[in-house]
Amino acid sequence: MRYSKMLLPTLKEDPAEAEVISHKLMLRSGMIRKLAKGIYSCLPLAQRVFNKVQQIIREEMERAGAQEVTLPGVQPSDIWKESGRWEMYGKELLRFKDRNNRDFCLGPTHEEVVTDLIRREIRSYRQLPLNLFQIQTKFRDEIRPRFGLMRCREFVMKDAYSFDVDEDAAQESYNRMFDAYIRIFERCGLDFRAVEADTGTIGGSFSHEFMVLADSGEDAIVSCDSCNYAANIEKAEVKPPDTDIDNETLSRMKEARKVLTPGKKTVEEVTDFLKIKPDRLVKTLIYETDKEAVAVLVRGDHEVNEIKLRNLIDCNDLSLAGDDLIIKTTHAPVGFSGPIGLDIRIITDNAVSQMCDFVTGGNEKDTHLINVNLGDFKVDRYADLRVITNEDPCPRCGGKLSFKRGIEVGHVFKLGKKYSEALGATYLNARGREESIIMGCYGIGVGRTIAAAIEQNHDSNGIIFPTSIAPFQVMVLPINMDKSEVRDKSEALYISLKDEGYDVLIDDRDESPGVKFKDADLIGIPIRLTLSKKTSKDDMVELKVRRTQEVIMVKKDDLLDEIQKYLQYS
RNA sequence: CGGGACAUGGCUCAGCCUGGUAGAGCACUGCGUUCGGGACGCAGGGGUCGGGGGUUCAAAUCCCCCUGUCCCGACCA
Incomplete structure (x- = not known):
């Protein structure tokens, strides 16, 4: 490709709209341009990177036995009503009507469509297993799109369904996809972790997320230093306390007593006022669901994990109660809620079971209770309800946990029969009995993978693409273009490298050397070959490695070997 | 949806407080010089100052409404 002919509009300055590094660099390098919030055009440079990543995905999907299909992006409401997600999915599902006033949506994911296809075509166990994948544009009307391609509304996704x-067979499919994902992200040159995850609105029993490690990541993950446990913090289990309160402690428990705490509402205010540590206090949080109000008790220094809570109490909507509901249920203003005397369900975090003589709200303005004990109120249920902290041990082996941030680039789910039962996707087994198909689904955000790769591979001058996904492998950069020998040798080199099968970009623009060098660094091509009147005198080429900044002078004859060598380890 | 900020030429921004001829740098066009890390000179083109309403002799500037964008939160694969 010739730079002079390519739509490659680089920017000198950071655009005002971008916050994170990958977003800034993708705009500056002329990869993407915004059309509307969370909706981007992908320019030629980015398209080449998309093609590279998609090619890796295709190869690994096919290696794992999946077949490529293309499913419709516009989907009728009927199948979404059958699965129950027409009601469940909420505003993220972009809905509209056709000319006959029928309801449709833009596909945010394709479980319904693919299950509909399969229920019509699969009759026998002899036709299974089957795995279908596609690479396609999805639309999710995100509440808050941000960070460029990291969280878009319209985005390219590889989705596969087993x-x-x-x-047992489903587990095998899951494992095969899991391994394929490892290979894909390794081939893309990413530093990542596979972590246990919550299944969210996709549903199903079990899932892993593939997290690219980056400080700008929106997710927090924990991993064990001793064993292979790793999880999204939303999912990370807290090891249950293994001791009961002993009799001696029980015998020392005191009688609950009111104390006045005027205007002291937050954990910090109350514990400062009473001169105790936050782990001596029990927070009472009132949550509101579509069905009921519930009280949730956690230790003062712990945070409620709303995902765990949501999974535990099986409801559609869950949120902290508003002031009105708190006053109605506790008969006190916000800040003084306590468990004693409440007539709603009380769900308590496991850690509270270890506490005695603790502090709670008094359900009365400006009042707290001290020396409260578990016998003083009824607990409907104990459960793991809190966010894991860096004081908690690994839930598997008891080892030390590390906390990191990550970008979710892939997610694999065991769906079980959730969609096959809802839509009636069945087959006849060897004994002639009808059974529901066991499904799995597997997604990769292609654009997000690219953004994540840039988050991990850049310096102050711009992008440093891993060779496997770089838009070009080699860039030929002639300066002193007024000298015909430089021009001719550059052209000849460009042609010969293309003939060797390399992806080559030649910067044939009539620009000053500084401009060309800056742009070359910005767009991050792994290898830059500079030709000038200096180099052409003794028939050498200057080779610069983008990642290491290393510069070497190479004889023409050795050039292919040197390029090969450097491409391998960048 | 709640909180905050912003909207002036393609980009980055100044001008607004204190109303009175729309500016700078970069980019773009032409000519010339220059050519190893975002060159220089000269000459040009391009903006109904996000939209609507109001106040005023006069609004980019003051007031109201709307829209869009960004950040934080809630929410979310």
């Missing part, structure tokens, strides 16, 4: 006869 269909198996039983749990």
